[in-house]
Amino acid sequence: MFGALYGLVESFFKNDEGHNVTVNGDRYRAMITNFFIPVLNSHDVQELWFQQDGATCHTARATIDLLKDTFGDRLISRFGPVNWPPRSCDLTPLDYFLWGYVKSLVYADKPQTLDHLEDNIRRVIADIRPQMLEKVIENWTSRLDYYMCYKSYLKCNATRLSFE
Numbered sequence: 001m002f003g004a005l006y007g008l009v010e011s012f013f014k015n016d017e018g019h020n021v022t023v024n025g026d027r028y029r030a031m032i033t034n035f036f037i038p039v040l041n042s043h044d045v046q047e048l049w050f051q052q053d054g055a056t057c058h059t060a061r062a063t064i065d066l067l068k069d070t071f072g073d074r075l076i077s078r079f080g081p082v083n084w085p086p087r088s089c090d091l092t093p094l095d096y097f098l099w100g101y102v103k104s105l106v107y108a109d110k111p112q113t114l115d116h117l118e119d120n121i122r123r124v125i126a127d128i129r130p131q132m133l134e135k136v137i138e139n140w141t142s143r144l145d146y147y148m149c150y151k152s153y154l155k156c157n158a159t160r161l162s163f164e
Helices: 002-010 025-041 061-071 093-106 114-126 130-163
Strands: none
Touching (some): 093 114
């Protein structure tokens, strides 16, 4: 599914002449509405959670409203029902794993042209298997457990210190 979505997303980041364009709120919402949601609807992905970073186009009010309408309380985003901690790259699978993994494979053969680079990106994304993502999610849940224990520890110690 990643590979299919990458191909769809790519068309929103280039204009009709093939030149790169800035991803703004309108383009991001159009990609979600016209491609992402229909692809999700063609798969059996009920109760899917959606997580995104704090980029301005992701957190614009119109974008958050669209995502809340689609995912309800299963939206993890700045200004969303589940407000993700800022600068929490150790808790975000895309940051702590996927981008580094993709980058290491994309640049392995030292692409010399933009076309070669884009071909490598497409190939690497298309080769990501569900089993790999399952392992990433297992690791992610362990990280969340650790974070919650640490947060509880801090809260207990802050309470203890306030009484001393």
